Amino acid sequence: MSRTSKTAPSPLDDRAREVVDRLHAQNRHQFARSIIPLVREMVKAKFGTGNWDSTQTDSGKEMLADKMVALDPEKAALCHLLCRSLRARTVVEIGTSFGVSTIYLAAAVRDVAGEDATTGPPGLVIGTEHEPGKVEIAERNLADAGVDDHAEILAGDLLETLPPRLAALADQDRPVDFVLMDIWIPMALPALEILIPHLRPGALVVCDNVVSGASDYAGYLDRVRNSDDFVSVTVPGQGGTEISMKV
Ligand SMILES: C[S@@+](CC[C@H](N)C(=O)[O-])C[C@H]1O[C@@H](n2cnc3c(N)ncnc32)[C@H](O)[C@@H]1O
Structure with a gap:
């Protein structure tokens, strides 16, 4: 019996898929490691600027400078x-x-x-x-x-x-x-x-x-x-x- 996966297969060729699979995994790993500091930054932004946007504070910008934040x-x-x-x-x-x-x-x-x-x-x-x-x-x-x-x-x-x-x-x-x-x-x-x-x-x-x-x-x-x-x-x-x- 054939098993149907939850999502359609990637439209990319093997060479490109190998690269994006690695990067998507790295993105998930980065996100998991930075979620707590990121939430802390968002709270800081809310008090400083009035919204939750951590991309607008100096420390938030510094934190995001090496983060992938890639599309799903x-x-x-x-x-x-x-x-x-x-x-x-x-x-x-x-x-x-x-x-x-x-x-x-x-x-x-x-x-x-x-x-x-x-x-x-x-x-x-x-x-x-x-x-x-x-x-x-x-x-x-x-x-x-x-x-x-x-x-x-x-x-x-x-x-x-x-x-x-x-x-x-x-x-x-x-x-x-x-x-x-x-x-x-x-x-x-x-x-x-x-x-x-x-x-x-x-x-x-x-x-x-x-x-x-x-x-x-x-x-x-x-x-x-x-x-x-x-x-x-x-x-x-x-x-x-x-x-x-x-x-
Ligand atoms: C959400 S990420 C893009 C993710 C990417 N589309 C992907 O899926 O892999 C947004 C990026 O925009 C860059 N960025 C923010 N403001 C910018 C600006 N004014 N000019 C150029 N890049 C900017 C950030 O450094 C960040 O890397």
Whole structure:
């Protein structure tokens, strides 16, 4: 009798899967080890700044500087599938960290370009990360996974690095097909505003943890739910995911 596993198999090839399996395990281990100090930071942030956001205190920033905080495997696989389905060739990732989600996205644009080499440019994921140590690790992980030809990481604050890169894409008539929004929450709305003029109609923006972080995401959620620019859906479970389509 065949046994059915609880979740679908990974959409990645063996080489990339080996890398992400290792990184997902490392992420779980890091999280388990840092949960108590993290909660302590959140309480400190609540008293200091009025909300629970530990990414905004100096000690919280220091603590998170080497943490992966990666997307769950199922959400990363969902992003991979959405990119494949959209036939995405140009993807922007807001928040790269160690490159876990980047590997899923880069594999997707590589597969799209491989399946239909005659139309459109080669697939590219543009990642963004301001911690230099994380950029180095992400670049190594992308190479180990065999997808580094399809990804580049903008090192530095995305408010500075992203606008000129998007302008260069616009010069090539290359709009953005898909965005993964997985960043410290206060950066989400400013990043979205930078991206909006570059999204093609039908482009998807996937944002993580919008239910668990609903109050901190209020401005972002208002922008995608209550404007003529987007049609949006909230997928509950595992912190909640907002999927917004550019009209
Ligand atoms: C949640 S993690 C990204 C996880 C990644 N998407 C994954 O699934 O592996 C968010 C990352 O955004 C980075 N970050 C925060 N603010 C930033 C900024 N202003 N510019 C660039 N990167 C930033 C953090 O250093 C952190 O590594």
